[in-house]
Structures are given as C-alpha cells and as structure tokens.
Amino acid sequence: MPSHDSPRVRGRARKIAGKLAFWAVAAPIAVAAIVFSSANRGPVQIDLWPFEYPLEIRVFELVLASAFGGFVLGGFLSWLAGVQVRRRARHAARDVDRLSRALTDARERIARQERDAETGNERAVVRTIPTTSAAA
Secondary structure, three states, X not given: OOOOOOHHHHHHXXXXXXXXXXXXXXXXXXXXXXXXXXXXXXEEEEOOOOOOOOEEEEHHXXXXXXXXXXXXXXXXXXXXXXXXXXXXXXXXXXXXXHHHHHHHHHHHHHHHHHHHHHHOOHHHHHHHOOOOOOOO
C-alpha cells in the first residue's frame, strides 16, 4: 500500500484537485450561459463585416453555436497537440517490432548452435558464429 507521501498518491491528488478546479470554474459559467440564453429568447441582429447582409438569430442559438464552436476548436487543438506524441508512439512500435524480430532470430540461432554442439557438429557451430573485425 503506497504511503500518503508517495509520488503516485501526490499525482493522483493533483489530478483530482485539477478536475475540481475545472468544474468549480466551468459549472458556474455553464449555468450563467444557460440562464442568460433562456432569459433572452428574442432575436438579435449580428452584422458580419465584410458581408453586406446582417444575420438575425435568437440568443440561445448564438450561445449554443458558440459553445459548439468552442468544443470543436478545443477538440481540434487537443488532437493537434498530440501529433508529436502519436508520431513517437508509431516509431517506438516499429522499433519494438524490429527488436522483437531480432531477438527471435538470435534465440533461434542460439538454439541451433546448442543443437549442433550437442550433436558434435563443431564445424556448423563455428560457421554460424559471426566474426568481427577485431577478432581477425
């Protein structure tokens, strides 16, 4: 059981504190937006410069459209922030596959050499051991 002062417990406490801080800020803003948009149901006129024609829209539609736009923008920025992490993960997965194949090949070579040594085929053992330039 981890002690109360371990890094894992402190990290979990920070995570919980961060979530509480987020909801302490986000919940009142969400309630205020809902109350504001439900109290102001009348249409408002929005002038979208440089376009000529003004847009007439109800306030709650404007608030919902803004919230949806913020949600989509936040999701896109989160995805964009993770591009480098995903790239590193792909490269690490390739390295793991390559090293796994190399390990399997090395284990098969060792097993083959041990089999040849047990059967007395010394020439096969010598032939399969790679030589380096330092040994030559």
